[in-house]
Amino acid sequence: QVQLVQSGAEVKKPGASVKVSCRASGYSFTSYFMHWVRQAPGQGLEWMGIINPSDGSTSYAQKFQGRVTMTRDTSTNTVYMELSSLRSEDTAVYYCTRGYGSGSYYKSWGQGTLVTVSS
Amino acid sequence: EIVLTQSPGTLSLSPGERATLSCRASQSVSSSYLAWYQQKPGQAPRLLIYDASSRATGIPDRFSGSGSGTDFTLTISRLEPEDFAVYYCQQYGTSPCTFGQGTKLEIK
Numbered sequence: 001q002v003q004l005v006q007s008g009a010e011v012k013k014p015g016a017s018v019k020v021s022c023r024a025s026g027y028s029f030t031s032y033f034m035h036w037v038r039q040a041p042g043q044g045l046e047w048m049g050i051i052n053p054s055d056g057s058t059s060y061a062q063k064f065q066g067r068v069t070m071t072r073d074t075s076t077n078t079v080y081m082e083l084s085s086l087r088s089e090d091t092a093v094y095y096c097t098r099g100y101g102s103g104s105y106y107k108s109w110g111q112g113t114l115v116t117v118s119s
Numbered sequence: 120e121i122v123l124t125q126s127p128g129t130l131s132l133s134p135g136e137r138a139t140l141s142c143r144a145s146q147s148v149s150s151s152y153l154a155w156y157q158q159k160p161g162q163a164p165r166l167l168i169y170d171a172s173s174r175a176t177g178i179p180d181r182f183s184g185s186g187s188g189t190d191f192t193l194t195i196s197r198l199e200p201e202d203f204a205v206y207y208c209q210q211y212g213t214s215p216c217t218f219g220q221g222t223k224l225e226i227k
Contacts, residue, residue, distance in 0.1 A: 105169040
């Protein structure tokens with residue numbers, strides 16, 4: 001069965017960076033795109049970007065351009081999302097989710113990683 | 120980007136009743152690429168419906184989706200206690216994919 005296991009909660013100071021990991025299992029890692037979606041406390045869902053694990057190509061939402069970097073490690077079936085220049089508004093739960101293409105619905109989700117930005 | 124507006128913001132109903140949730144897009148959703156999710160506190164979203172009307176694997180048939188163009192509907196025919204949650208629509212036909220702000224379905 002498809003499993004996406006994310007790294008644990010993080011607390012960061014404003015201006016710092018955070019790197020969240022998502023380890024995939026139960027399917028061919030390079031056959032599906034991985035997307036990142038975040039959810040601020042009590043708020044809705046926001047798409048951040050996508051990585052193609054096959055070749056490492058990425059596409060980011062305009063809002064996060066210049067601050068987000070998505071990478072992958074095919075030896076461990078893991079994708080990473082790094083967000084820099086953190087501010088309080090970045091406090092959110094970050095989810096990795098497997099997609100069927102660059103535009104996709106999401107059947108499989110990680111458990112979420114809470115990132116708290118606070119001085 | 121396509122803006123999705125869900126209504127109502129909160130829906131108060133009793134178990135056994137029928138729920139009708141709306142999702143309206145600011146422009147036509149390509150190929151009816153619209154999905155619905157259920158989210159409970161502390162959990163990741165759960166896919167209910169994709170391609171506007173196709174039920175995801177394991178989703179009870181009391182959940183149904185309909186619509187095309189700019190107007191979409193999620194219907195829950197007879198509410199069960201476990202159905203009270205927040206529901207989101209998502210369009211994935213035009214990049215970037217976008218989500219509605221959610222409808223909270225609460226017990227009356």
